[in-house]
Amino acid sequence: MEKRRIPLGFVVLLVFSLLGIGAAVLVINLSNTELSNTAQNSPVRRVLRENTLAPDFTLTTLEGATIKLSDYKGRRIMLNFWASWCAPCLVETPDLVAAYNHLLQQGEQDILFVGIGVNDDAANLRKFAEQKNVSYLVALDPNSVVADAYGVIAMPITVFIDDKGVVYRKFIGIIKQQQVLDVLKEMKK
Numbered sequence: 001m002e003k004r005r006i007p008l009g010f011v012v013l014l015v016f017s018l019l020g021i022g023a024a025v026l027v028i029n030l031s032n033t034e035l036s037n038t039a040q041n042s043p044v045r046r047v048l049r050e051n052t053l054a055p056d057f058t059l060t061t062l063e064g065a066t067i068k069l070s071d072y073k074g075r076r077i078m079l080n081f082w083a084s085w086c087a088p089c090l091v092e093t094p095d096l097v098a099a100y101n102h103l104l105q106q107g108e109q110d111i112l113f114v115g116i117g118v119n120d121d122a123a124n125l126r127k128f129a130e131q132k133n134v135s136y137l138v139a140l141d142p143n144s145v146v147a148d149a150y151g152v153i154a155m156p157i158t159v160f161i162d163d164k165g166v167v168y169r170k171f172i173g174i175i176k177q178q179q180v181l182d183v184l185k186e187m188k189k
Contacts, residue, residue: 048151048170054161055149059116059139062126067114067139070165076187077112077161078180081147083120084128086155092174093132099180100136110163111184114139118147118155162187 048055054077058068069077080096082089093115100113113136117125122140129138141147150159158175160168160183168187171179 048159048167050167050169052167054159054165054167055146057146057149059141059146062122062129062138062140067137069161072112073165074163075110075112076163076184077114078184079150079159079161080113080115080175081118081141081150081152081157081159082115082155083118084124085120088174089156090132092156093128093134095175095177096180097133097135099177099184102177102181103184108184113137116141116146118152119144160184160187 054069056068056070058066060066078096080092082093096113096115100111103111115129115134115136115138117138118141120140120142122142125138125140128134144152150157154172156174158171158180160170162168169183
């Protein structure tokens with residue numbers, strides 16, 4: 001009886017295939033462990049969807065006060081993610097200031113505007129806010145933790161949150177005064 005020999009090329013291919021599969025399983029397991037550890041230790045950039053609960057956060061304002069989003073439940077909120085080095089933010093800010101001042105003149109008391117300075121120096125943010133006459137709260141997000149939780153990948157981004165703490169609308173890019181006023185009016189209904 002003659003013995004059949006397995007070709008050497010087939011054996012080599014089989015060994016490398018098994019090694020490749022083993023390496024892939026190891027990488028996938030390590031990646032899943034890293035993701036779960038990251039999720040437990042810090043926010044991860046995510047996609048923020050309308051009609052979902054807005055992620056809570058605590059930040060420090062330019063004046064040194066601490067603000068926590070959940071403390072403002074019951075109010076209509078506009079969050080604007082920006083930076084002093086962001087050219088579109090320079091264009092947009094006067095419209096936000098005008099919208100905020102208009103609403104205050106109209107006696108709107110249940111609104112809150114927060115400009116969140118992302119990955120920027122406090123001195124630069126302060127100078128920008130002074131030059132643009134920003135009269136609403138400016139909070140610092142120097143390490144982009146809140147921006148990541150809100151899925152900010154470019155700036156400016158404006159997020160409207162209703163009085164129940166739910167994301168009502170999200171705008172990517174420059175938003176105009178009338179758009180701000182229209183959205184806040186819709187939210188009041």
